[in-house]
Amino acid sequence: MRVLVTYGSKRGGTEGIARQVAEVLRGEGLDAEVRPPKEVEDVAAYDAVIVGGALYANRWYRLARRFVHRHAGVLREKPVWFFSSGPLDSSAVEGEIAPTHQVQALMEQVGARGHMTFGGRLEANAKGFIARAMAREHTGDWRDSGHIRRWAGSVAAELKARQEGRPIPVEPPPEARLH
Secondary structure, three states: OEEEEEEEOOOOHHHHHHHHHHHHHHHOOOEEEEEOHHHOOOOOOOOEEEEEEEEEOOEEOHHHHHHHHHHHHHHOOOOEEEEEEOOOOOHHHHOOOOOOHHHHHHHHHHOOOEEEEEOOEEOOOOOOHHHHHHHHHHOEEOOOHHHHHHHHHHHHHHHHHHHOOOOOOOOOOHHHHOO
16 A cells, blocks of 8 residues: 655654654555655555644645645545644643644545644754744754654554455544544
8 A cells, every 4th residue: 555645844843753654654564655745746646645734823834735735636535644743842742632723624625534733843043033033932842753653553554454444443543643
């Protein structure tokens, strides 16, 4: 089963999450490919798609949004999951964070199977006025590998069940929803 993992990332943190997700999928025997949205011409060759977006002021980074809009028709025909990265604290591992209204609307547009929010990353030398101002108080890396791996593992389990013709759960298991 071929799985595309794509991401909209301005500073590289969301790309790092996408790479971890793909690593877990590969470890579960799936053929996972990580590509930035601009490099994806056609999603028809993939059996499933995972789209990640960095959150900036509660909005997904534009490359992730554009990817979903551009490929919405084909995405509706495939199992799709979304993830967001952004909180600059431990809130993402302390409990489930619902998708923003914008991300929820995109999920509904393509019939996404699920969504997870992961902690973000902000380096001290961040460029841009707002990022520099935030970095004064919120420098750090809140991406939790265990959280990412558990969620990716739940996605892999569902994809493998689908591949083997086993029933697919309507709701993801609790460990996939929470830390």
